[in-house]
Amino acid sequence: METSFPEHYASLNDDExxxxxxxxxxxxxxxxxxxxxxxxxxxxxxxxxxxxxRDYLRLEFEEARGNRRKRKKSKYFVAxxxxxxxxIGLVVLLLLMFLTLGHHRVPDEWSWPLIVVxxxxxxxxxxxxxxxxxxxxxxxxxxxxxxxxxVVARWLAVSHPTYPSSATKGSALVSIIPGYLLGIVxxxxxxxxxxxxxxxxxN
Numbered sequence: 001m002e003t004s005f006p007e008h009y010a011s012l013n014d015d016e017x018x019x020x021x022x023x024x025x026x027x028x029x030x031x032x033x034x035x036x037x038x039x040x041x042x043x044x045x046x047x048x049x050x051x052x053x054r055d056y057l058r059l060e061f062e063e064a065r066g067n068r069r070k071r072k073k074s075k076y077f078v079a080x081x082x083x084x085x086x087x088i089g090l091v092v093l094l095l096l097m098f099l100t101l102g103h104h105r106v107p108d109e110w111s112w113p114l115i116v117v118x119x120x121x122x123x124x125x126x127x128x129x130x131x132x133x134x135x136x137x138x139x140x141x142x143x144x145x146x147x148x149x150x151v152v153a154r155w156l157a158v159s160h161p162t163y164p165s166s167a168t169k170g171s172a173l174v175s176i177i178p179g180y181l182l183g184i185v186x187x188x189x190x191x192x193x194x195x196x197x198x199x200x201x202x203n
Contacts, residue, residue, distance in 0.1 A: 005034035014042060021046060022053030074129075081126045089122045113153035113175070117146045120176040124183070137190035145183030149175050 009017060021039060024032055024046070039045070096118055124142055125133060132138050153175035 005031045006038065009034055009038040014044060015052070017042070018044065018049045018052040019056070021049035022056070024049070076129055076132055077127055078129055085126055089126060093118050093122050110154065112157045112171075113150045116153040116172050116175045117149050119172060120145070120149050120179055123176075124180070132187075135191075137187050137194070141183040141187040141190065144186055145179035147179070148182055149179035152178055 009020075012020070017035070017039060020027070021035060021044070024035065027035065039049075121142060124145070128138065153171065156171050156175065
């Protein structure tokens with residue numbers, strides 16, 4: 001025998017009843033009437049249902065955000081760049097630029113490539129996990145990655161005079177990516193040649 005709406009709602013606990021009431025607009029007219037009667041009998045209101053629905057949605061959102069954060073964790077890369085370290089690195093970067101590029105110590109066509117290399121090194125150091133920076137493989141791979149970055153940036157600066165003045169970000173990105181790709185491949189190869197216990201990823 002089929003259970004009537006009043007009997008069905010009477011068999012539910014308060015939490016289940018409030019969950020259904022949170023979507024009352026989707027119910028049939030007979031079901032909505034039976035739901036109102038049962039809620040009135042228990043002293044529950046639709047304000048309780050809406051509060052319960054908001055709490056449920058909030059918990060769902062927090063759970064989804066927690067799962068997303070877990071998925072974003074990487075064994076090699078940090079989830080968020082350390083801002084104090086970024087500003088310290090930026091100061092060091094500006095100092096290096098002043099010492100090497102100031103007073104025409106290097107040819108003009110080298111200025112932009114060197115800036116690209118400095119920026120690429122800073123981003124790489126801040127983007128990886130602390131344990132990665134403690135390996136010789138990382139620093140060797142980073143040093144090797146400077147060469148394609150410098151070569152591409154210099155080629156853009158010489159063959160395209162509008163670079164970097166008209167598209168600084170684009171030219172820097174085009175120059176840095178080949179170096180990163182080479183550095184990542186080399187780092188992974190070195191890690192395979194020298195296997196060891198790798199720490200788990202941290203925030």
